Amino acid sequence: MRDDFDFIARWIPPQSRVLDLGCGDGALLSELAQSRAVRGYGLEIDPDSIQACIERGVNVIEQDLNNSLDNFADQSFDTVIMTQALQAMRYPHLVLDEMLRIGRECIVTFPNFGQWRARAYLTLQGRMPVTKQLSYQWYDTPNIHFFTYRDFEQLCAERGIVILQRKRLANGWPDRWLTGVMPNLFTETAVYQLSRR
Amino acid sequence: MPDPLPANSVGLVASRRIAIEQPLTLACGVILDRHELEVECYGRLNAAGDNAILICHALSGHHHAAGYHPGDSRPGWWENYIGPGKAIDTERFFVVCPTNIGSCFGSTGPLSTNPATGRPWAAEFPPLRARDWVNSQRLLMDKLGIARWSAVVGGSLGGMQAMRWALEYPELLDHCVVIASAMKLSAQNIAFNEIARRAIKSDPDFCAGDYAARGTSPQRGLALARMIGHVTYLSDELMGQKFGRELRLGDLATGTVSPVQFEIESYLNHQGDKFSEAFDANSYLLITKMLDYFDLAREYDNDPIEAFRHARCQFQVISFSSDWRFAPTRSREIVDALVAAGRDVCYCEIESDQGHDAFLLPNPRYQHALGAYLARAATAVESRR
Numbered sequence: 001m002r003d004d005f006d007f008i009a010r011w012i013p014p015q016s017r018v019l020d021l022g023c024g025d026g027a028l029l030s031e032l033a034q035s036r037a038v039r040g041y042g043l044e045i046d047p048d049s050i051q052a053c054i055e056r057g058v059n060v061i062e063q064d065l066n067n068s069l070d071n072f073a074d075q076s077f078d079t080v081i082m083t084q085a086l087q088a089m090r091y092p093h094l095v096l097d098e099m100l101r102i103g104r105e106c107i108v109t110f111p112n113f114g115q116w117r118a119r120a121y122l123t124l125q126g127r128m129p130v131t132k133q134l135s136y137q138w139y140d141t142p143n144i145h146f147f148t149y150r151d152f153e154q155l156c157a158e159r160g161i162v163i164l165q166r167k168r169l170a171n172g173w174p175d176r177w178l179t180g181v182m183p184n185l186f187t188e189t190a191v192y193q194l195s196r197r
Numbered sequence: 198m199p200d201p202l203p204a205n206s207v208g209l210v211a212s213r214r215i216a217i218e219q220p221l222t223l224a225c226g227v228i229l230d231r232h233e234l235e236v237e238c239y240g241r242l243n244a245a246g247d248n249a250i251l252i253c254h255a256l257s258g259h260h261h262a263a264g265y266h267p268g269d270s271r272p273g274w275w276e277n278y279i280g281p282g283k284a285i286d287t288e289r290f291f292v293v294c295p296t297n298i299g300s301c302f303g304s305t306g307p308l309s310t311n312p313a314t315g316r317p318w319a320a321e322f323p324p325l326r327a328r329d330w331v332n333s334q335r336l337l338m339d340k341l342g343i344a345r346w347s348a349v350v351g352g353s354l355g356g357m358q359a360m361r362w363a364l365e366y367p368e369l370l371d372h373c374v375v376i377a378s379a380m381k382l383s384a385q386n387i388a389f390n391e392i393a394r395r396a397i398k399s400d401p402d403f404c405a406g407d408y409a410a411r412g413t414s415p416q417r418g419l420a421l422a423r424m425i426g427h428v429t430y431l432s433d434e435l436m437g438q439k440f441g442r443e444l445r446l447g448d449l450a451t452g453t454v455s456p457v458q459f460e461i462e463s464y465l466n467h468q469g470d471k472f473s474e475a476f477d478a479n480s481y482l483l484i485t486k487m488l489d490y491f492d493l494a495r496e497y498d499n500d501p502i503e504a505f506r507h508a509r510c511q512f513q514v515i516s517f518s519s520d521w522r523f524a525p526t527r528s529r530e531i532v533d534a535l536v537a538a539g540r541d542v543c544y545c546e547i548e549s550d551q552g553h554d555a556f557l558l559p560n561p562r563y564q565h566a567l568g569a570y571l572a573r574a575a576t577a578v579e580s581r582r
Binding site for chain 1: 529532536537539541544545546562565566570
């Protein structure tokens with residue numbers, strides 16, 4: 001199971017109603033259904049991922065997140081999740097607003113572009129970083145908005161979004177330990193639980 | 198008929214006529230004391246009677262969904278999807294396809310004798326609603342020893358009927374598969390149906406529906422009705438690809454007086470003529486009216502979410518990108534209502550240039566999506582053993 005999934009599962013109360021935006025092959029929803037008896041739905045546009053969801057028995061709905069989400073009513077889900085997809089949205093801030101409209105809470109995970117490996121790559125090589133986590137070239141990447149841990153916290157502050165919990169994930173030592181000291185430099189994947197309050 | 202028959206076909210099949218002796222009270226209040234259903238079945242029913250799939254046919258469909266009748270060159274209308282190892286796998290499921298009452302392929306309908314008069318019902322056959330079909334099929338279940346449907350599957354009008362099943366007998370099905378369908382027809386859809394009906398009624402041979410007694414048949418009107426329908430079942434793109442401006446007869450050079458016929462004209466006329474020989478005009482009028490009246494949520498205070506709260510089964514909804522008769526937007530309305538009602542649902546919008554007819558035609562993604570969904574249904578049935 002992916003690291004960020006582990007925290008998401010802990011943050012979701014049993015039997016909640018969950019909407020996963022960009023649910024991929026349905027692994028998270030399938031895990032949540034088994035471990036937390038969650039009633040979940042996933043939105044996805046990739047045909048192979050949709051097929052994988054059907055095979056897993058995950059409720060999957062073919063829908064492009066860049067189009068409107070206004071077919072979902074206000075506060076109609078307990079939690080709306082988006083894992084590793086915010087950076088691929090055309091307007092991430094509007095998607096966040098929509099998530100907080102549809103769900104009472106939302107959980108977002110994203111790759112921290114301020115992590116030292118990305119910074120070093122750009123500084124030393126003078127080229128856009130291609131790392132294990134961000135493995136695309138600049139011209140073919142689906143990740144069209146790069147932002148850092150700090151950028152994200154700033155956006156939340158500006159838009160009145162309350163951070164309920166956050167988790168900074170990194171692989172390997174000492175990075176994992178240092179995420180607590182200098183989060184913007186050492187966090188690889190950030191996991192946030194948000195609400196509007 | 199291909200020789201040998203393809204290994205993934207159910208092969209040679211025959212229909213049977215099943216008499217249902219219990220009275221059937223129709224939505225309009227009329228009671229049919231008995232009625233008959235022409236049915237084809239493929240595969241084997243298990244001992245528990247719970248591995249059955251009901252196939253709901255569309256407007257002009259019938260019981261012959263798969264396999265070959267002796268001597269026929271073409272297989273049943275859903276041969277692409279029903280058979281051993283196919284999406285609707287006859288090695289795992291017992292597949293049942295009846296012709297609905299009101300149609301003209303053997304089941305009770307306008308061509309049958311009205312017991313009150315001793316003459317065919319013709320235009321006097323009572324108006325039908327989708328629930329009448331569902332109730333008739335509920336009686337058929339008992340006749341065939343089916344305890345519950347693993348799935349009720351239908352495209353177009355058949356999809357409407359499948360949804361009605363989910364609401365009328367929620368405890369009797371595990372899955373409902375709704376393909377290229379809608380919760381109700383749009384004004385545009387009703388408009389096309391009315392043009393088709395007007396075409397039939399304008400034929401002097403229609404004789405207010407009493408044509409059979411007068412030894413005629415409104416075949417010109419029926420052919421025209423079908424031609425109109427056929428245009429709406431295809432996409433502009435597909436028609437362009439398939440026919441373009443190709444000529445069947447003559448040429449378009451100026452200075453020639455030879456008659457000119459485009460391929461699309463020839464094709465449409467052929468489709469219309471073929472249909473008018475096979476279908477009954479009164480059935481066409483009856484069933485298009487039923488389509489127009491269908492409104493899934495009417496009796497649930499016009500609230501589709503409330504309607505689907507009455508369902509217990511899981512749903513698969515499938516639409517096709519170029520289908521403008523039952524557009525993806527209509528399927529999305531179904532899906533949104535199901536999600537809001539908390540029902541399990543998978544939804545795919547299949548990329549296709551084949552218009553509404555796509556639901557009948559081969560398409561790898563559609564086959565995989567339907568096949569994977571039903572494979573889970575089959576596994577669930579088999580694990581109940």
